[in-house]
Amino acid sequence: MMISTTSSPHDAVFKHFLSFPETARDFLDIHLPATLREICDLDTLKLESGSFIEENLRSRYSDVLWSLKTEDGDGYIYVVIEHQSTEDAHMAFRLMRYAMAAMQRHLDAGHKMLPLVIPMLFYHGARSPYPWSLCWLDEFADPATARELYASAFPLVDITVVPDDEIMQHRRIALLELMQKHIRQRDLMGLIEQLTAVLLTGYANDTQLQVMFNYILQSGDDQRFNDFVREITQRLPQHKERLMTIAERLRLEGHSQGLQEGLLQGRQQGKEEGEREAALRIARAMLAQGSERSWVLLVTGLNEDDLVAAPGH
Known part of the structure; x- marks a missing residue:
């Protein structure tokens, strides 16, 4: 985000001169490659506020x-002036970062x-x-490798198009890749044979196995989890x-968590029911003393259905 500020005499002079479109147009006409x-x-130059x-x-x-129009759409020209007496050896990287911020x-x-942002150093x-x-x-x-990397498409691992048989050859990463590839089907039962073969390699540790089992358990189907464990253990005696x-550790953790959540829910429900019973008692007392029903509803926060359902009314 750009923040409007002027912090030095250099800054003020530089920005003052280049704030005039005619001056900026001459500067760019002379110095742009x-x-x-x-x-x-350059006739479309518009000064943008703030600083990166x-x-x-x-x-x-x-x-x-400065924003402007280019042959292909919106663009910007970003000019930095360096005031320090010792040059910054990483100014090119700094300019790139500021250009990215403008984008x-x-x-x-x-x-x-993305707009074309032309960085310049004065x-x-x-x-x-x-x-x-x-x-x-x-x-x-190694500038040559950097040019090859950053001027090309970045490496992509599209696991959705990798055959399962090929994934199974991926050693320690095979279990993760199989699960991630099929994660949206919400059922790994169809992968029993492949998963068994992967587990037979011995690459998966207990933590990774627990993650796999936990994924099945989180599907919300206890029977499917039990079936999965049974099928796996039968193939890997x-x-x-x-x-x-x-x-079993996962079952116990899930039971413990469910018990805690149930207790919290029960406490909250009990609190809400207790408050409602108290409101009903007050309402019954007010009605017995001849208070208007509309006033009783306003004071207690109850509705007409609550009063109708209350014992004795």
């Missing part, structure tokens, strides 16, 4: 954000497409020329005691 200048309509600079850095940097604000405003430091690359990818130890111990 030709390929970017060609796609930007962190509060503790505003004595070292100032920024100005996020654009999306937060309800737009559907430098007037003691060392000349500017000593650092302004390509943030050059800040990596050498692990029967271990599996039954885990299953």
Whole structure:
């Protein structure tokens, strides 16, 4: 989120000059790279309020954000001026972060497409020329790999299209992937054979088995849970005691939790019933003394049905 602020003389001078559209238009017409200048309509420049600079850095940097139209839609030009005498070696990454923040604000405003945000640095430091690359990818130890990674689609694990037989070869992650792939069917009974084969590998520890059993138990069908445990233990007799111990532990935990919830619910229900009985006693006494029914209802908070259902009325 941008916060409107001016924190230094440098900031005030820089923002004052570039707050005039004509001045900003000349600045961008002169300094924008030709390929970017060609796609930007500088006649549509509009100064946007606020700053993306962190509060503790505003004595070292100032920024100005202009919105404009490009050949492909909405865009922004984001200019940072560096006041400090010692240059920031990570300025390119900083500019990228601020550009991303501008994109996020654009999306937060309800737009559907990411805008083109052109970051620029205005430098007037003691060392000349500017000593650092302004390509943030050059800040990596291996820029070539960084370019390949961040200029391409990110790695995707779409487990929905991976065959179960292939998943079963995924060693320690196979159990999780099988469960996640079929999680929406809310029933793992159809995966008994595959799960048995995975468990036979010995990769799953007790905690992971408990998670699997808990998933079945949370389906809300005790019979299905019992069927699942029975089928698994029949196929894995050498692990029967271990599996039954885990299953029983879950049953006990579930019973204990259910008992606690039941007690709390009972206390609340008892409290509500007690309050209602007290209100009915007051209502009966008021009516016996000749109070108007409308007044009784107002005082006690009861309704007409409560009075009709009350014994003696």
